[in-house]
Amino acid sequence: xxxxxxxxxxxxxxxxxxAGSGKSxxxxxxxxGGFPTSRAPGGSAWPTxxxxxxxxxxxxxxxxxxxxxxxxxAAGARRLRAGSTLDGVLGVCETLAPRLPxxxxxxxxxxxxRGTERFLDALALGRRLGPDxxxxxxxxxxxxxxxxxxxxxxxxxxxxADHAAxxxxxHRRPRPRLRLHRLAHGTTGERAALADTFAETxxxxxxxxxxxxxxxxxxxxxxxxxxxxAAGADGVIVGSRLVxxxxxxxxxxxxxxELVAGLADALRx
Amino acid sequence: VxxxxxxxxxxxxxxxxxxxxxxxxxxxxxxxDATSEAIRDWVTNVGRTHYIIGSVVGPGAVPAIVRDLxxxxxxxxxxxxxxxxxxxxxxxxxxxxxxSNAMGIFAAFVEDEGVELVGVEAGGDGLDTPRHxxxxxxxxxxxxxxxxxxxxxxxxxxQVVEAHSISAGLDYxxxxxxxxxLRDSGRATYVGVTDEDALRAFGTVTRLEGIIPALExxxxxxxVLEVPSDSTLDLVCLSGRGDKDLAEVLxxxxxxxx
Numbered sequence: 001x002x003x004x005x006x007x008x009x010x011x012x013x014x015x016x017x018x019a020g021s022g023k024s025x026x027x028x029x030x031x032x033g034g035f036p037t038s039r040a041p042g043g044s045a046w047p048t049x050x051x052x053x054x055x056x057x058x059x060x061x062x063x064x065x066x067x068x069x070x071x072x073x074a075a076g077a078r079r080l081r082a083g084s085t086l087d088g089v090l091g092v093c094e095t096l097a098p099r100l101p102x103x104x105x106x107x108x109x110x111x112x113x114r115g116t117e118r119f120l121d122a123l124a125l126g127r128r129l130g131p132d133x134x135x136x137x138x139x140x141x142x143x144x145x146x147x148x149x150x151x152x153x154x155x156x157x158x159x160x161a162d163h164a165a166x167x168x169x170x171h172r173r174p175r176p177r178l179r180l181h182r183l184a185h186g187t188t189g190e191r192a193a194l195a196d197t198f199a200e201t202x203x204x205x206x207x208x209x210x211x212x213x214x215x216x217x218x219x220x221x222x223x224x225x226x227x228x229x230a231a232g233a234d235g236v237i238v239g240s241r242l243v244x245x246x247x248x249x250x251x252x253x254x255x256x257x258e259l260v261a262g263l264a265d266a267l268r269x
Numbered sequence: 270v271x272x273x274x275x276x277x278x279x280x281x282x283x284x285x286x287x288x289x290x291x292x293x294x295x296x297x298x299x300x301x302d303a304t305s306e307a308i309r310d311w312v313t314n315v316g317r318t319h320y321i322i323g324s325v326v327g328p329g330a331v332p333a334i335v336r337d338l339x340x341x342x343x344x345x346x347x348x349x350x351x352x353x354x355x356x357x358x359x360x361x362x363x364x365x366x367x368x369s370n371a372m373g374i375f376a377a378f379v380e381d382e383g384v385e386l387v388g389v390e391a392g393g394d395g396l397d398t399p400r401h402x403x404x405x406x407x408x409x410x411x412x413x414x415x416x417x418x419x420x421x422x423x424x425x426x427x428q429v430v431e432a433h434s435i436s437a438g439l440d441y442x443x444x445x446x447x448x449x450x451l452r453d454s455g456r457a458t459y460v461g462v463t464d465e466d467a468l469r470a471f472g473t474v475t476r477l478e479g480i481i482p483a484l485e486x487x488x489x490x491x492x493v494l495e496v497p498s499d500s501t502l503d504l505v506c507l508s509g510r511g512d513k514d515l516a517e518v519l520x521x522x523x524x525x526x527x
Contacts, residue, residue, distance in 0.1 A: 113426060186313030187313060
C-alpha cells in the first residue's frame with residue numbers, strides 16, 4: 001500500500017461499505033461515467049448511487065471496449081461521440097465520492113496514456129477516491145507486454161481461456177482490496193439465470209483470496225442479486241441492466257433509481 | 270461492413286468455402302473493429318471456439334505463433350535467393366498493417382545484420398494529415414490495443430483513433446508489438462506510402478510484370494520502385510494478389526479520370 005493517505009482512506013471506505021451495507025450483499029451499481037448526459041450524474045438530480053448506499057462503480061467510456069457487450073459498448077461510444085473526456089469522468093466520480101465510495105473501472109490504455117502516477121494522483125483528488133496503487137495497473141510503468149491483456153485494469157481480463165486457472169494465481173497480485181469475479185465467459189451483458197454457477201464461482205474466488213468477493217458480468221434482476229447473495233457473495237455488481245435503462249428511459253435517473261431500489265430490496269436481510 | 274464491401278471477392282471466396290461471414294457495424298467497420306468483435310466472440314464461446322487470427326497482433330503468444338507460422342515465406346525466400354543469386358538481399362521490404370507478412374519474411378533475416386529490413390505502412394492521405402495508418406513510421410507513443418502494447422494511433426486521453434488506408438489490410442491504428450521492438454532496437458525501419466502512390470504502383474507492377482499485387486503490397490512496391498536507394502538486390506514480400514481489389518481500384522481510377 002502506498003503511503004498516500006488517499007489510498008488508505010479509499011481502501012478503508014470500501015471495506016466499510018462492505019462491512020456496513022446492512023444487506024445480505026453490498027449492491028454495486030455499475031454506470032458509464034457521464035452517461036446518458038454529462039450533466040446528470042454530477043448533478044444533485046442523480047440519485048442512483050445514493051439509493052444503493054454502499055458503493056458504486058463507474059466506467060470510463062473507451063474507444064475499443066473489448067470486455068463489454070453491446071449495451072455498455074454503445075453507451076461508451078455515445079459518450080465519446082458527445083465529446084466525453086477522461087477528466088470529465090473523473091469529475092463525475094469526484095462529485096459522487098463524498099456520498100459513497102466509487103470504484104473506477106477503466107481500460108488499461110487510458111491509464112498508460114496519462115501515466116500511472118499522474119492517473120492515480122488525479123483519482124486521489126480531494127482524498128475522495130482511493131486508488132489501489134498496488135493494483136495490477138500500478139505495477140510499474142513499463143513491461144506492458146506481460147500485463148497487456150485485453151481487459152480492464154481491475155476486472156478479470158477479457159481473455160477467457162485461462163478462467164479456471166486464474167484464481168490460484170491471484171496471490172501474486174499484491175494485496176488487492178476487492179476481487180471482482182466474472183460469472184461466465186464473455187463480455188458484459190444481461191444473461192438468463194446463472195444461479196447454479198454462483199456457489200462454485202464464489203467458492204473458487206474464496207479459495208484464492210481473503211478480500212471481499214463481488215459477482216458481476218451477467219447479474220440483471222433482483223432474483224439474480226438475491227441468488228448471488230445467497231451463494232455467499234459479498235457484493236453484487238449490476239451493470240448492463242442499469243446502463244440499458246439509462247439509455248432507453250426518457251427520465252434516466254428515475255428509471256435507474258427504481259431498478260436500484262428493486263435490487264436493494266432483494267438484498268435486504 | 271466497410272471491408273466486406275471493398276474486399277467483396279474475399280467474402281465470396283470464404284462463403285464458397287463454407288464460412289459464415291459476419292459483418293461488424295461498430296466503429297468504422299474495418300480491421301480494428303472486426304478484430305475486437307472476433308475477440309469478444311471468442312471469450313464468449315471459448316469452450317467451443319478456437320480464435321484464429323492472421324496477423325501478429327493480439328494478446329501474448331498470438332503474435333509469436335503467427336510470426337512462426339508466417340516465417341515459412343521468409344525461410345523459403347532466403348533459401349531461394351541463396352540458390353539463385355548466391356547472396357542475401359540488401360533489403361527486405363514488406364507492407365505493414367498488423368504486420369504479419371512483414372514479420373514472417375523479416376523473421377528469416379533478423380540475424381543477417383547486413384540485410385536492411387523495411388516495413389511500409391499506410392500513408393493514407395498523407396503523413397501530415399490525421400488520415401493514415403502509420404503509427405510506427407510516425408513514432409507514436411506506445412499504447413495497448415487488442416491485448417498487446419505497441420505503437421498505436423491514440424488521442425491525448427488514450428482513446429484509439431480510427432486509421433485510414435485505401436487498402437483494407439493496412440487500415441489499422443496499431444501494429445504488431447514485435448515490429449515496435451524491431452523499430453526501437455533499430456533493426457528495422459518503417460516508412461509511409463500514400464494511397465495515391467500505392468494506386469500508381471498497383472498499375473505499374475501490373476503492366477510491367479503481369480502480376481496484379483494486392484493494394485497492400487503495392488505500398489511496398491512504390492517504396493522499392495520510386496524511393497532512391499543504394500540497394501542492388503531487393504526482396505519484396507508479395508503479401509497477396511490484387512484480384513480482390515480490382516473493383517475498388519477501377520472505380521477509383523474511373524473517378525479520377527472523370
